[in-house]
Amino acid sequence: MSTYLRELMCVHCDTRFAVGPMSAGCPACRTETFASSVTPTYDYERLRRDLGDGLLREPDEGLWRYRRLLPVQDARHEVTLGEGGTPLVALPSLAGELAAEDVWIKDESRNPTWTFKDRNAAVTVSTAVELGAQAIVVSTSGNYGASIAAYAARAGVECVALTYPGIPEGTRTLIQAFGADLKVVAPEERWEVMQQGMREKGWYPASNYTAIPTNGAFGHEGYKTIAYEITEALGTAPDLVSVPTAYGEGLFGIWKGFDEMKQLGRVADVPRMLGCEPAGGPLALAMADPSQPIARVPRTPTVARGIGGSVNTYVSVAALHASGGTVAQADDEAIMAAQRRLAAEGFFVEPASAAALAGLRTLAAAGDLPEGLRIVLVNTSSGLKNLEAFNTAFSDRELEPATHGAF
């Protein structure tokens, strides 16, 4: 199968590398306090010539119809559970509240394991298969671990999931249901255990394993397809895309997708990206001081546990700067209020996902959200993934008995 894939390039220093795993980021600009991920580049000139004004996609459904812009070189290595092709649904009453021209929700909870992580996992596991991996390791206590476990099962590849004491019951059940070997490690030992397994057992890393986090070279390519689908649905780019953010791999991938659409002449401008994190998160600090693009903060508990990080990545800062975007923070109360507001529209999203709306409200309250924008909120995962957070609001209420004739 022909491919337009060319090489890997550092997001920070532009150094080029041959295509390979490179999960620890760019060696050329790494220091004791800094590291950047690398990202695939494609032959955009040839793509532009070959595609003309024609369809970006091939006839397949979902994510793989964009295979010409994905890093898997042989279609026989594509691992799919039918991910992608999620709906973009208009929320007119919310648009009114935010003084926006339009607000849409890109509902990623319709993916195979109910999260946008499936786009990442599909590409990560496919590239692992293409690179000859016999076993995949992932260090996580959240949605990504369950997603990698599902795709590894689909590929028939062994999966080791390293997690921490206190993993949420739902995630644990899913990871085990998909047949992964779930092991508990102390948080301070996880990188060491992972690196040892990579050295001694040939585990292929599907997640970060260094103290200064970098994302793998390929997973964010799955997230790009969210931008392609939005572009195809709207016929253009929106003005603002709001994305819940921890390591910012999704934020970066979506930005890159729009940037590629611009390079291919499909959109006039790349939308501003809004990274939404819990109050006290690291990304706001990293954006505030350009000389310190990697920030660390004490880890504080948050109801939005999927985005409760203590350190950011360089790529999230790079995507925000490149798009003229910004960061918005929201506390637990605001996040839960946003979850209820979306539920009132019929969308039951995870608290981490609700941060996309809570962050927009933070901007609006500060007078930093211009009127008349066309906005896309990315719902990254289903509320069923974290029922505990929502149940606390209801579980202590007595259900009212109803009998025939009681109304």
Ligand SMILES: [Zn+2]
């Ligand atoms: Zn570099």
